[in-house]
Amino acid sequence: MDWWQQGCSHVTEECSVCQGPHSHAPGDEALTLPRPCAPTPMPCASDGDQLSNEHLQAKRARVESIIQGMNLPLNPLTCDTSGERGGGYDMERGRETPRENKRKPRVPRQQQSDGEVRRAVPSACSSQAQGCQQLKEQLHFLEQQLRQLQEKFFQVCNPGDAAHAQEGTEKAHLLHGKPGGRLGKDSATAASDPLKVHFWRSVPEAAGHEAPEEEEGAGDAGSLPSEARVLSETLKHELAGVTSRVVDSVLKTVWPKLASHLPQWHCSLPVLREGARREYFASGKCRKPLPKPPHQDVLNSLGGAQAEALSGASEKSPDSHTCPISSRGVRKACQVASIGYRLGMTAPGQDNQLLSQLLGYGQHGSWGSSSHGSPSAAERGSPEPLDLHWGTIKLRSSVMRQQQYPRPLSPASVGSLVLLPAARAGCREPQPMMDGALSLTLRYIQEALTPSHLKKAKLMFFFTRYPSSTLLKTYFLDVQFSRCITSQLIKWFSNFREFYYIQVEKFARQALLEGVADTKVLRVSRDSELFRALNMHYNKGNDFEVPARFLEVASLTLQEFFSAVRAGKDCDPSWKKPIYKIISKLDSDIPEVFKSSGCSQELLRS
């Protein structure tokens, strides 16, 4: 139906850069140790000895890699710092002045200066005591995390489990390849299939499933070949050491800030950005080839991710998080996150939250449900704060963006939108389990545009056909603007306009052919064909009440086209320009509700 090829909203964009590398093991680039063997094929039952030996070797190498990686000096690899760091974008905003060029006569749509940032000042209440308590919890969690990782490793050391793991990986590949897999479905499927669970969910996450394995894994350490034993001991040591170092480092770095500005401490945590995107792609909505599923084994990725997270945590480049785009070399670290794995964790909800922050994973599936020991949580459609609803989006602590301001979602305002479902309280806070102070510190800024943003943009088109980038920034507060994001949004509106003008012109010509004489009769009403076409495009679900003003604009556009064509102006190559100019002045203000960060989310649901 649509004039463009349907079926691929390609919402993200920012970095086509990371696509290639997805297919190979992230660990390889990030870590220095070479891997002795390529991922071994499934061992045949027969030559078990040899194979398991190789297996061990490989594993050992990987473990060493992990360790190596962890010890690596916090290399600056968090996404790029190349010239185009996010910081520069604000420069664009000076352009508030409408450019009255010929090309695009812009309407001086004065932005209510009120739109000025209202910083959500973290309540001064964040006392040190509180912060301390939180830190303690975090540390505790980290420890658990570490233990988990160790156990996981031992588990993998066990040949049986190794095969198991691989199998899981393969399954995962299939899952990845399956288009149209929606989050809900994925998590549901995962829940029903142990193997998938094994892969998709954070290791320990499936606390229910894995708990036994953990013990088993730990117990098996004794039965391991001496070689492996040594290895395990070494690993334990290293891990322990690394953890304490990291913890110390983090604390040292963060504590000062913490005292004055509690949320700040997340600033030093890098964000791996690929996860979300992969999620989105996985949903089958992108026409670009899905990023190749991970070809490395679980251990490797665990190591990579872990190392990255850790090193990143102690490195505290304020810019480290700002990698809107490209920078291939540095990207790898991020790519690690694109693999669907999650580090295991046994800790309850709050910790999941933390980890997600640490690793920057876009969480899909539902940690919440598993951490609650209730697999049905996700299925029964009572989304945990972090799950499905937020699943496809890239999460990030807005604190990391000094420019952005934490803005509590406003269900109230969302509700006032003429949208179908009422705002869900659930999406208001990311984390219920978390103690108040901490949860207050977590706000999420998406780094990529999502389908919900698209939808929102379309609705906004009813009000503005020529939004300035400034305006866009004002209305898409929940996205981290980068050059790419901005361009993409601009492009969207450009596409909207294109469609709009094409439609109007079509109907104008049609009217002409039908012998319409009086321009005045050309009115776009809610039941006119033209309106239907437009509404279908920008408001598919018809869940938004199109403002009357838009009808007027459409009418005027129609009339303009009509007269122009009738006057034979369409011979002039640029005969539309005058029309564009006129229309560009008809933008109206966009309702404040669209500023609500919850708005996008709500839109997605309808």
Next chain:
DNA sequence: CGTACACCTG
């Protein structure tokens, strides 16, 4: 040179 835009194309 970078941005924004229209136009064309897939």
Next chain:
DNA sequence: CAGGTGTACG
């Protein structure tokens, strides 16, 4: 809807 291209600015 995204890419690509050519144009028109500042």
